[in-house]
Amino acid sequence: xxxxxxxxxxxxxxxxxxxxxxxxxxxxxxxxxxxxxxxxxxxxxxxxxxxxxxxxxxxxxxxxxxxxxxxxxxxxxxxxxxxxxxxxx
Numbered sequence: 001x002x003x004x005x006x007x008x009x010x011x012x013x014x015x016x017x018x019x020x021x022x023x024x025x026x027x028x029x030x031x032x033x034x035x036x037x038x039x040x041x042x043x044x045x046x047x048x049x050x051x052x053x054x055x056x057x058x059x060x061x062x063x064x065x066x067x068x069x070x071x072x073x074x075x076x077x078x079x080x081x082x083x084x085x086x087x088x089x
Contacts, residue, residue: 001075002059003045003082005067009037014044016085023066024086038062045069049081 006020011027018025028040042056049056051073061067071078 001071001073001078003069003071005041005061005069007032007037007041007065007067009065014040016048016088018086024082035062038067041067041069045071048085049073049078 004023006023006025008017008025008027009030009032011029014028015026016024017027026041026044028037028044030036030040038058042053042058045051046053046056049071051071055072057070059068059070
């Protein structure tokens with residue numbers, strides 16, 4: 001399953017923040033240097049979805065705030081998790 005992400009680096013509180021321009025907005029504490037944001041996004045998404053970090057891959061936008069992530073897993077379960085996280089954002 002692919003997710004379109006808008007990364008918000010340097011945030012005080014990491015997590016799902018709602019939607020931004022058709023993308024899921026995710027905040028991370030890390031600064032945008034040396035791929036730290038990508039690593040933080042992979043960790044956060046993997047933890048939130050109950051996946052291994054190797055099951056979350058940044059496929060587009062490694063140096064951009066707008067990214068596309070590929071998640072390996074059951075699509076129906078992943079959708080339910082997204083809906084749950086966004087309803088609490």
